[in-house]
């Protein structure tokens with residue numbers, strides 16, 4: 001089901017790379033970055049949401065992103081997914097650099113490479129389950145393989161609900177439709193921003209199992225922001241953010257270890273990597289970034 005259903009080029013072994021990504025909200029942010037003007041950067045109306053984040057995630061990995069409220073998790077996801085543009089730095093998805101361009105170019109980039117699942121599902125209420133799932137293919141002008149869409153929906157346990165409208169489904173079922181909608185385009189990275197945040201415990205587990213299965217059985221790459229240590233424990237590794245910087249990484253996380261690490265995040269930000277180093281890869285926690293992307 002999560003398998004490719006149409007001809008696509010082979011996947012790059014590195015699904016996602018961020019190099020020194022900064023995001024400053026507020027007027028004049030880009031100019032301030034370009035000129036590195038300290039005074040402008042300190043302007044009251046500016047917020048540095050990401051402060052030089054570098055990371056590298058291999059294809060077929062499941063990564064959770066955690067951190068206190070306001071630490072930059074959603075901003076990280078938005079910049080990595082091409083929903084927003086960093087003020088400076090480099091984002092590479094599946095070997096293709098996301099370069100500043102028009103909204104049309106960004107949209108094309110996203111449609112070719114990115115899947116996104118939101119906390120509130122974001123399904124279109126007037127469309128059926130099947131129509132919601134095939135919509136991204138239609139919007140991208142791609143061939144709509146109805147059988148493939150049905151297979152994905154069967155795989156997420158909704159093969160019997162093809163003609164239902166979102167309002168006729170539970171929250172957990174709606175999120176599974178949203179996941180099917182994201183997976184049917186065969187994205188290079190599937191991003192989830194609190195995908196279980198609006199679900200009860202049982203529905204959340206079903207959704208997390210689904211994401212894990214997409215990674216383990218079909219090589220999908222998943223990056224998920226969550227506040228929940230149990231949700232994070234479904235991932236292969238957890239990246240911790242604090243004050244817009246990477247502040248730690250945990251491999252093969254347990255919910256207890258994640259909760260413990262969250263409690264001491266403030267201590268770890270002091271030991272964050274110097275510019276030009278990143279969290280990523282399969283080796284130790286610190287890996288130099290190959291700048292020659």
Ligand SMILES: Nc1ncnc2c1ncn2[C@@H]1O[C@H](COP(=O)(O)OP(=O)(O)OP(=O)(O)O)[C@@H](O)[C@H]1O
Nearest residue numbers: 025026047049067068069070071072073074075076
């Ligand atoms: N559009 C925006 N304009 C101005 N500031 C913003 C904007 N979006 C986010 N911010 C600020 O950037 C910082 C990081 O926000 P972000 O939403 O990425 O954090 P988060 O870790 O996802 O928080 P939460 O867990 O509460 O969702 C915060 O200080 C936030 O107020």
